[in-house]
Amino acid sequence: MSELQWFVMYTTSRAEKKVAQRLREKGLDVFLPMVEELRQWSDRKKKVQKALFNGYVFVKTTKANLWEALQVPGAVKFVHFAGEHATVRQTEIDTIQRILETGVAVETDNSEIEKGEVVKILGGPLQGMEGECVNKGNKDYFIIRVPGIHQNVMVNIPRKYLEVIG
Numbered sequence: 001m002s003e004l005q006w007f008v009m010y011t012t013s014r015a016e017k018k019v020a021q022r023l024r025e026k027g028l029d030v031f032l033p034m035v036e037e038l039r040q041w042s043d044r045k046k047k048v049q050k051a052l053f054n055g056y057v058f059v060k061t062t063k064a065n066l067w068e069a070l071q072v073p074g075a076v077k078f079v080h081f082a083g084e085h086a087t088v089r090q091t092e093i094d095t096i097q098r099i100l101e102t103g104v105a106v107e108t109d110n111s112e113i114e115k116g117e118v119v120k121i122l123g124g125p126l127q128g129m130e131g132e133c134v135n136k137g138n139k140d141y142f143i144i145r146v147p148g149i150h151q152n153v154m155v156n157i158p159r160k161y162l163e164v165i166g
Helices: 016-025 063-069 090-102
Strands: 005-011 029-031 034-040 045-051 056-061 075-078 106-109 117-121 130-136 139-146 151-156 162-164
Touching: 005 016, 005 063, 016 029, 016 045, 016 056, 029 090, 056 063, 063 075, 090 139, 090 151
Parallel strands: none
Antiparallel strands: 005 056, 005 075, 029 056, 034 045, 106 151, 117 130, 117 162, 130 139, 139 151
């Protein structure tokens, strides 16, 4: 039996929540990172939950069961790079979960970001986390790369809370 891995599923536009729910109903392990956003309409403001990565759901399954997961309405395909299914390591999933649990403001970016310094966070809700720090637009960002979907999760952290390691 092949091992369980986190595969990256692409969904139809704005169907991430429904697809995740349907996959869970099939008994699959699903990770859909959500962030809260304040939306402005002409007559009111409202906080809404939206997917951190538009159009993507992470599904923990075996390669043999990918076809079954694609049978849910709203699922489009599994992401491929160079002929291989895109996978995400458990450590990256854990890191994204921890960042979202703290409630800190996060951004996503799919541009090519130069490699940064390896740092450890000294204070705040993410204390003890190790990762990369990059400077973008005169701000320092703690960055988590998600190569499976060519996305980066960025958290703005003041330089005084970062210690360069390695």
